[in-house]
Amino acid sequence: MGYYESSFYGLLALCTCLLVSQPTRRGQLKKQTDDSYKPATRDDRHPEGYWYKVYALVMGADWLQGPYLYSLYRDEHGLSERLVSTLFATGFLSGAISAYFVGALADKQGRKAVCMTFCLLYAMSCVFTVVPVVPLLFLGRILGGISTSILFSVFDSWMVTNFRKNKLVEHGCDLSRTYATTSIVNSLTAIVSGVTSEWLVNVTGTKKAPFLLSAALLWCALQLIWAHWVENYGEKASTSEGASKKPSNLWATLKRPSILALGFASTMFEGSMYLFVFFWTPTMKSVQKSAGELPYGFIFASFMASSMAAALIFNIAMQRRPVKYSRLLIGILLTANFCFVKLAGPKTEDATFWLFCLFEACVGIYWPCTGYLKGRLVEDDVRAKVYSILRIPLNIFVVSFLFLAGDSKQFAKVFGACSMFLTASFGAVWAASMKESMP
Template identity: 80%
Template sequence: MGYYENSFYGLLALCAGLLASQPTRRNELKKLADSRKQVSRDDAHPEADWYKVYALIMGADWLQGPYLYSLYRDEHGISERLVSTLFATGFLSGAISAYFIGSLADKHGRKAVCMVFCLLYAMSCFFTIIPSIPLLFLGRILGGISTSILFSVFDSWMVTNFRERKLVENGCDLSRTYATTSIVNSLSAIISGLASEWLVRVSGTKKAPFLLSIGLLWTALQIIWANWVENYGTKQSESKDAPKPPSLLSTLKQPSILAIGFASTMFEGSMYLFVFYWTPTIKAVQKSTAELPYGYIFSSFMASSMAAALIFNIVMQKRPFKYSRLLVGILLASNFCFVKLAGPKTEDATFWLFCLFEACVGMYWPCTGYIKGRIVPDDVRAKVYSILRIPLNIFVVASLFIAGDSQHYLRVFSTCSMLLTASFGIVWIASLKDNMP
C-alpha cells in the first residue's frame, strides 16, 4: 500500500474517532428535559428529509466532477480551448441568472425552485452526454443556473424552515445543522468518487456517472415534493399596518454582509482555482514517474474536509468564541497554505498543504452558513444569497482567462494568498465594528 493510500485510511480513522465524539440532538433533548422544558418525544429527526435531499443532490454533483473534463476531451473529442469556453459559459450563466433566481425563489417559493433545480440539473446531465456542440453549451448554461440555485436557494429554504418550525425547541441547533450538512457533503463526495470510478470501469464509458446523477436528482425531486414545506421571502398577504421588511439595498449595504460577501468571493474563488490546479501542482513536484493515485488523493482531501467539519461541530457546541473570529482564523490558515504553495515545496508538503486547505473548506461552509443565517433577513434571503455569488462567478471566469493554462499555478496561488489576506483584514474590521455573530 502506497503513501497516499495510507494517508487516506489514516484520515478516515481520524474521522471515525471524531464521529464517535459528536454532540447529538438526543443530548440536547436531555438538557431541555432537565431544564423542565416541554420537548417532543418523537425520535425521528426533524431535519432528516433535508439531509437526505442534500446527500442526493450533492452526490449527483460530485459524480460528474472527476469525469466532466475527460468526457469532453476523450469521448467527445473537443479541443482544450473549447472545453475552457464551456467551463467559462457555466460560470457566466451562473452569474447572469443569480439575481433572477433569488427573486423568483423569495416570491414564488423556495421549495418550488429547488424542484426546478432537480429538473434543470438532470437536463444539464443529459445534454452533457450528447456529442453536439450546441447541446453541450446548453448543458453548461443549465448547469450554471442549477449551481446558482444549489448554493443559494437550498440554504435559504433550510434556514427559514428551521426558524418557522422552531426546531431549537426540538433539540436542533443551526450551527450543528450546517456542520452536519458539511459532513454529509464530504461523505457524498467520497462515496460518489468511488462509485463514479466503478461505473466507468464497468460500463466502459464516462457517460455512466451522468446517467446515475439523473437518477439521484429524480429521487431528490420526489422527496422534496412529498415531504418539504414551502416557504417564501416577502409575503404578499402582509397587512398594510405591519412593519415593512428590510429592502434588498439596505440589507446589502450592511458592513457585515459586505464583509462576508467579499470573503466568500475570495475564499470560494480560491477554492475553485484550487480544484483546477491541484493536479498539475502535485505532478510538478512528484518524486517518481509512477501514475499518481488521483482517486485516493481526492478522497484524502474530502476526508480532511469531513474531519474539520466534525471538529467544528465539537468545538462550537459551547460557543467558545464568535463565528466571525473563527472565520478570520480560517482565512488566515488558507492564506498560509497558498503562501507555502506559491514557493518551493516537496511532494509530501504539497499534499498536506492541500489537505490543510480542504480542512479550511470543511470549517468554512458551516461557519459562513451560520453567519449568513443570522445576519440575512428571511424576507430577502434567497435574493441576497444569489447576489453574493455574482462576483464569485465573475472572479473565477476572469481568473481562468488571465491565468491561462495550468503551467501558471504558482502565479495563481500567489494571487490567492494576497486576496485572502485582504479578506482576512476586512472580516476582522467588520467583526470589530459591526454586530457579527
C-alpha cells in the same frame, strides 16, 4: 500499501473517532430543564431528516460529474482544449447572470418550487452533457450554471427559514450543528460519489455513466422535496403578514458592512477553492518524485476526509461557543492564506499534499461557519436573493482568473494571487467586526 493510501485510511480513522464523539439532538434535549420539552424516543423522526436526505442526493449528483466532466469533453467527445475552456467559462457566466433572478424568483414564488425546478434543470444538463452535439453541450453548461446558482443559494435559504419557522431549536436542533452536519454529509457524499463514479466508468466503459446516474439521483431528490418539504417564501410572506412587519430592503441589507465583508470573504475564499479544484492535479504532478501515475482517487478522497474531519471538530468545539463565528472566519482566512503562500513557493511532494489537506480542512470549517453567519445576518424575506447576489462576483472572479492564467502551468502565480486576496478578505472581516457587531 502506498503513502497516499495510508494517509487516506489514517484520516478516515480520525473521522471515525470524531464521529463517535459528535453531539446529538437527543443529548441536547436531555440538557433541557424546562418541562415543555418532550424527551426524544427511539421512534422520533429527526425534524431535519428530509433536509439531509435531499442534500445528500443533490450533492451526490453534483459530485458524480466532477471527476469526469473534463475527460468526457476531451476524450469521448473529442473537443479541443479551447472549446472545453469556453464550455467551463459558459457555466460560470451563466451562474453569474442568473444569480439575481434565481434569488428573486425563489423569494417571491417559493423556495421549495425553485428547488424542484433545480432538479429538473440539472437533470436536463446531465442529459445534454452526454450528447456530443456542440449546441447541446453549451445548453447543458448554461443549465448547469443556473442550477449551481440555485444549489448554493436557494437550498440554504429554504433550510434556514424552515428552521426558524418551525422553531426547531425547541426540538433539540441547533443551526450551527445543522450546518456542520450538512458539511459532514457533503464530505461523505463526495467520497462515496468519487468511488462510485470510478466504478461506473470501469464497469460500463464510458464516462457518460456518472452523468446518467446523476440524473436519476436528481429525480429521487425531486420526489422527496415534493412529498416532504413545506413551502416557504421571502417577500411574498412578509407582505402577507400585514403592516406589523415591514419587509426588509434588499439594498440596505447588501450595504451593511458585515454583509459586504462576508460577501467579499466568500468571493475570495470560494474563488480560491474553485481555482484549487482546477490546479491541484498539475501542482501534484509538478512535484511528483516517483515514476508512474499518482493515485488521484486516494488523493482526492484524502482531501474530502480532511474536510470531513474539520467539520466534525467544528461540530464538537462550537457547542460551547469558545469563540465568535466572525473571529473563527478570520482564522480560517489566515490559515488558507498560509496554505497558498507556501504553495506558491518551492515545495516537496509531501508538503504539497498536506498543504492541500490543510486547505480542505479550512473548507470543512468554512461552510458551517459562513452558513451560520449568513443565517444570523440576513433576514428571511430577502434571504435567497441576497445569497444569490453574493455569488455573482464569485463567478466573475473564477472566470477572470481562468482567463488570465491561460493554462494549468501557471498555478504558482494563481496561488500567489489567491494569498493576496485572502489577506485582503481577512482585513475586511476584521474591520467589519470592529465597526458592526457580528456573531
